[in-house]
Amino acid sequence: MPSKPRNRIGETYGQLTVVRSSERRTKGGNAFWWCRCSCGREREVPGDKLSHNLNRRKAVVTACELCARxxxxxxxxxxxxxxxxxxxxxxxxxxxxxxxxxxxxxxxxxxxxxxxxxxxxxxxxxxxxxxxxxxxxxxINGGCLACSGQTPSADISQIPNI
Structure with a gap:
């Protein structure tokens, strides 16, 4: 039987605020949490994706799907x-x-x-x-006009910085 998860209700992660726990678990045993975005939409997020550490390698969820997009x-x-x-x-x-x-x-x-x-x-x-x-x-669709023979190239031999 998996251990009881830490109570995250009321914690804020980016635009998400944890409002209640979910019955679901990830394959690794982490609990899911229902979170409300600042726009009012709710999203079910696994606990291991909720973090204040934005430098970690694992992906972090900080908003509902629409706001994140x-x-x-x-x-x-x-x-x-x-x-x-x-x-x-x-x-x-x-x-x-x-x-x-x-x-x-x-x-x-x-x-x-x-x-x-x-x-x-x-x-x-x-x-x-x-x-x-x-x-x-x-x-605009690519291609120099001089290469296509439509315009002669400018003589810029006096200007070496181009």
């Missing part, structure tokens, strides 16, 4: 936003070096593929070399 998406989106902002800053710096060396119409194109999608455009210019050494605009 929203937190995960929010984290990914904020990371992607930071990375996109950095890509745009880098493209701005490269384009400043290229002023006077590339056609002016390239410098008014969007900075990145995401920036081009926001503006409903198909072409953008980062000021980067493609893998074949061309400096030319790109299509």
């Amino acid at each position: 929203e937190l995960q998406i929010e984290g990914v989106c904020s990371k992607n936003d930071r990375e996109e902002a950095q890509r745009r800053r880098d493209a701005e710096q490269r384009r400043k070096l290229l002023e006077g060396h590339v056609p002016a119409r390239w410098l008014i194109l969007p900075l990145t593929d995401a920036h081009a999608r926001e503006q409903n455009r198909k072409i953008y210019f980062q000021g980067k070399k493609c893998k074949y050494g061309h400096v030319a605009p790109y299509r």
